[in-house]
Amino acid sequence: MTAETHRIAIIGLGLIGGSLGLALKAARLRGVELVGYDRDSETRTKARRMGAIDREARDVGEAVSGASMVIVATPILAIREVLREAAPHLTEGSVVTDTGSTKAAVLGWARELLPSGVHFVGGHPMAGKETQGIDHAEADLFRERAYCLCPDPDADERAVRAVLGLVHAVGATPLFIDPEEHDQYVAAVSHLPLVLATALFTLVRGSTGWQEMAPLAASGFRDTTRLASGDPEMSHDICITNREALLHWLDRMIGELYRYRRLIAEGGAELFETFARAQLDRDAFLSRKVVGREQPQVELPDFKDALVSLFIGRAVSERMRKLTELPEKPAETGGRPSREDRTTRLARLFRERLERDLQRELDKDQGPAPPRG
Amino acid sequence: MTAETHRIAIIGLGLIGGSLGLALKAARLRGVELVGYDRDSETRTKARRMGAIDREARDVGEAVSGASMVIVATPILAIREVLREAAPHLTEGSVVTDTGSTKAAVLGWARELLPSGVHFVGGHPMAGKETQGIDHAEADLFRERAYCLCPDPDADERAVRAVLGLVHAVGATPLFIDPEEHDQYVAAVSHLPLVLATALFTLVRGSTGWQEMAPLAASGFRDTTRLASGDPEMSHDICITNREALLHWLDRMIGELYRYRRLIAEGGAELFETFARAQLDRDAFLSRKVVGREQPQVELPDFKDALVSLFIGRAVSERMRKLTELPEKPAETGGRPSREDRTTRLARLFRERLERDLQRELDKDQGPAPPRG
16 A cells, blocks of 8 residues: 555445445545455456456455455444454554444444454445345445444544545435434334335245236335345344344334224224325325435545545544534425434534543543532 | 217226326227216316327216227226216117226126126226326336236127227236136235335334434335325225235234244244245246237237127127137246236136036026036
């Protein structure tokens, strides 16, 4: 690595890892080298030929050596092994992030396995397709999508800023969120739909009439069961690492189906009203531009700056102010809180937490804090 | 109506009725006039201006007067009222068809309400969108989709042939099916997904964390809940007219969710295998071209011929042979039965039933049949 080049390592070159590589290349960051590793050598070569990475590494250690940033984009349970293999090769001051669909478990592994002086910022881009693998990777996969960030409490704010730069570079909108909260929320909006779609498919597919039914299965069946075509390893890992939250939502779903059972058996006005209400609410949900802020091209060089700053000492407080300052433009979406409002609020909560943590560190240095109250 | 013009009436000019009109116009049938009625006068005018119909009628009676074919494309429960209103105005020998999502109830109403000499052929195009109304109508909605046909046992084969002509003209593939069987199958592949999608949406939307979750709800949530944006009247009517079959499938679905609950709680190899199996099976399902036969342009004039033949006596047996004769081209999809095979088989079953019915009629004319066995 020359003084002018900063290296980013991507471990796992499937749909997400490959798309991150393509998106970073599309952002035309100068002086950034992308090194990629995948346990499948064909995938590595394909990723390089597609331009998703600049160079193939032969193992995790080689990939992360000298890297300013390491992105782990493997199935969730494999993240633990990657962190273990990477640990002895990581550069002091570098930042490690991941793209796993659950966050509490991953943050626990990072805390357990990464050396001090290496910063971990959990990540979860809210993007995907039912098709997997490098063949389906695309540079625009993250554009205008939410990208959850769960920094380790010990992560340097410069490390957080570097991952924020990554999120901006790929066109996504960052969303700071507590890892436990994240796992509860995605259990409802992502993992429960996954289980429902798969259960619907296996139930109908496994019934004796399937050969007769299949020709009648139109777009409604196809869309509702789309998630059943997801990568089975990813689906399995999601269920295992977010089991408690998922079972909670599965139980609530079974309860909701019993409610619909009663509504259909009774068949009164309440059934119609339930459908009518759902239609209205879903239209409102769709019309709300969840992640709508255009990412101006001018923000992209920030990422390179951020990577550079990982290794340059600057006043933490000044950087923190810049990181979390309020946007000047007011929201324009009427009564409902806009995406900006929400990001601002989360940024504020994040800043407050960082400040509390900082204060706690300072208190510790100055002896025990006085008792509260 | 001149001797050269045949009139088709479309009652209900929403997504399906409007799209049928556009598809028929796109088929450029000469000497066919499309008359449309919708209880909403704005919709009527819009349909005419879009070219989905040639002429607006002021009521059901005016629309169906002198029509060779009447297509009822209203929500299911409204079909009964339309048949009642239409009955005194229908032409002897004309054919009535519908587009409702359940068929047993509709065939019962037709039998109860239509005068003898008017033929009923239930229909159900397996096409739709979550957006409703004439504004979303499109000529290609039915192209390469299955179109279920449930002829009334008393329907003249020329009437069946006329509706077959309609199906061909709009680019769909006909699928003869028993109405009870139809209702059982669509309960699984269409109505259960509708209830699941809506229940998932109302459960998550109604939870206290919704405002925090909504920004994380990505394409997986949107696709799995898509059917919750369906027309509430249509959804309600489906549940009411197909209640028994739907409740049966809802109970089975709840059972399947309990199975997944156990798999997730146990978290062994069986969970992974279930996801892996579902992915493989769904890929196989998708790769099977459910309705793939290109409808050659040359078949279109058949529709006009069929409309004409409704009012011309021809030898039933000769027509029946043509209607159900085997396609010459063998299937090309390897071991699995192709769409052609299936249509052929259903056509054969349909022919056998017609022949049985005919034989029974003949037996009746010749006195009681000898006891069997």
